[in-house]
Amino acid sequence: MSMHELEIVKVIEKIKDLNAEKVGLQFPEGLKVHATKIARQIEQETGALVIISADPCYGACDVSDVDMVDSVDVLVHFGHRPLPLDYVLPIIFVDAYSDMDLLECVKNSMDMLKGYKKIGLVTTAQHLHLLEKVSDFLEKNGKEILMEDGAGTIKGQVLGCNFSSIKNLDADAFLYVGSGNFHALGIKLFTDKPVIVADPYLGDAREIEEFADRILRIRSARIAKAMDAKKFGIIVSSKKGQSRLELAKTIKIMLEDSGREGFILLLDDVSPNILLPFIDLDAFVMTACPRIAIDDSIMYKKPLLTPSELEIAIGIRRWEDYEIDEIKYC
Ligand code: SF4
Known part of the structure; x- marks a missing residue:
């Protein structure tokens, strides 16, 4: 970059x-x-x-x-x-821009996009300046491209915790242009539609389905493990853009109404070591960055759940209604 x-x-x-x-x-x-x-x-x-x-x-x-x-x-x-x-x-x-060429990997995604007409086109801040070119290429190849502004994001942009720019798109599939699985996984969990990653760093394209299934299996196991938990730590971030104290208070009430205990923990950077001294807590609920529970789960010994995963664990939401946690900025 x-x-x-x-x-x-x-x-x-x-x-x-x-x-x-x-x-x-x-x-x-x-x-x-x-x-x-x-x-x-x-x-x-x-x-x-x-x-x-x-x-x-x-x-x-x-x-x-x-x-x-x-x-x-x-x-x-x-x-x-x-x-x-x-x-x-x-x-x-x-802004920091990546000057990496996006068209080669997008060309390589065309086979996987076969059968889908309306494509939601998505990327992150560093590639946004080249997205129009990608959109033109796809339109010339018979696709209808859907993009919208979000709350706190601009046309075609998602954050790992905010998918407002794609929530109203009636897409058959999503094409995420960028590296890694992080944002593509978020789009998959948010939309439950086919998501294809065109990766400019590798120059190729892949589907996210299998990776998302693996993550969902881990989430299901973590939720199951938290079902017997009695004492929960509710993590609140002191970072302004992640701070959701009101949500933490609601979760505390929800836990106490269900006969469990909830304790609000305020901290800056979440890490497994910071939680270790709380040996009497059985599980944690994350109101800070929503992606810590999903992406870093393996690093934490005790279950670390998102707010909606907690609802499943305590029996007030069905697994079929699983939702990725978002921070809503507007
Ligand atoms: S809360 Fe997490 S996912 Fe959202 S912008 Fe911050 S680091 Fe990224």
């Missing part, structure tokens, strides 16, 4: 306009490699002191404005688009 030089020039202009003396920089893990070079350039061209946030950053939900408010006058956040949240600092969001 790269940040175009033009974007850095714009950032420097904005920093000068704001007369900022202290500038915070925040990068997702994959872009931290550029941090010192950009810091050097900003310091040289603006005279401001740069402070780089070294904490992990995994998503747009995790802007470190609150952490840095006492240290800097402006924060430059790279690699994610803004969410509709109230920030306590001026924030400059800088």
